[in-house]
Amino acid sequence: MRIIEWNCQGAFRKKNDRILSLQPDILIVPECESENKLKFGDLTPKPNDFFWYGDSENKGIGIFSYSDYKFELLKIFNPRFRFIIPLKVIGKDSSFLLFAIWAMDNKEKPEERYIGQIWLAINYYSNLLSLPCILTGDFNSNKIWDEKERVGNHSDMVGFLEKKNIFCLYHMQENIEQGKEIHPTFHMYRKTEKPYHIDYFFASDLIIKDGFEIKVGKVENWIDLSDHVPLTLEVITKTKLEKINDLFSEHMTIILKELSADSKTRFNDIIADLIEKAKKIDNLNESIKNLKKREQFIEKYEKLFEIDKLINKLYE
Known part of the structure; x- marks a missing residue:
């Protein structure tokens, strides 16, 4: 190859x-x-x-x-x-x-x-x-x-x-x-x-x-x-990939678990909504338009983590 x-x-x-x-x-x-x-x-x-x-x-x-x-x-x-x-x-x-x-x-x-x-x-x-x-x-x-x-x-x-x-x-x-x-x-x-x-x-x-x-x-x-x-x-390689479980929603669920306990309580409804939206993204095709939708979603969860950091600093 x-x-x-x-x-x-x-x-x-x-x-x-x-x-x-x-x-x-x-x-x-x-x-x-x-x-x-x-x-x-x-x-x-x-x-x-x-x-x-x-x-x-x-x-x-x-x-x-x-x-x-x-x-x-x-x-x-x-x-x-x-x-x-x-x-x-x-x-x-x-x-x-x-x-x-x-x-x-x-x-x-x-x-x-x-x-x-x-x-x-x-x-x-x-x-x-x-x-x-x-x-x-x-x-x-x-x-x-x-x-x-x-x-x-x-x-x-x-x-x-x-x-x-x-x-x-x-x-x-x-x-x-x-x-x-x-x-x-x-x-x-x-x-x-x-x-x-x-x-x-x-x-x-x-x-x-x-x-x-x-x-x-x-x-x-x-x-x-x-x-x-x-x-x-x-x-020269004969490597074979096993089936990969790479669902976007599952990865986002794991990441969102890293939020502090306080943020999980405060933003429980927002977190649930983000996970549901991530599941919808799993089913989108790979068009540039849909990939941009994914980017907009990621911006939202990144903002949630920024807020989480600010809350944690208040308690320091």
Whole structure:
């Protein structure tokens, strides 16, 4: 299986020839436009399956299958984490979880920007990380920026994943420490004198037990198209996903149990209403419109937790 991740820096419909010549089975493209813009069969070769999510039709994250693999968005998906997309990947010979990542800024909560988004997401999806999974994309992160104030930094993320037996494949292959990379994946402003390593493949030991190979694209082959080079993972895996109970309502019920006893009493009716609304969300399809409804719901429960924290502070 060949999985390629490449931040195309926009306008993928005008750039796809070169990356598709590498014959990916699965392709993850941060900064990719929506299907309406891609015009499958005209400007972009039609994939066997495709998933896209973003705030604007001009830029989001696109996941393409050019093989027999099919995608299924997990019902537990939390669109508040921009953009960490959890997908079941199901093929004839194997299946696994894929977390496709384009870590974004957060101007309202700077401590949650970039690596902060990923840190919050892996904690939210923590109970799924014991399953065979791959996390890949533009993390916009490196250990060299650990000192920046975040809810969780790069080293925190690496350590958290390693406890789940999920490892960074580039660093494993090259036997090199985080922050000491010798193959940059990003050149700021497309200047070769500004190199950084911010794109990654992490994978479960279950997936890589029979070996793998990571390839980092050469800057001279890609800098005319993007400020990023592609990362390619070659791996043979026969992992199979068991049935996943990932109902959004069940996950929300577990989270709401973490409220203080006082808040549970004060807001009992609101909590019951939120759980009922979450059950309705379980049955919605994966249209962007419905995913936005989910986001509005999540905003409500987050506000409830903010109120809970304020109440607890009053009693301190």
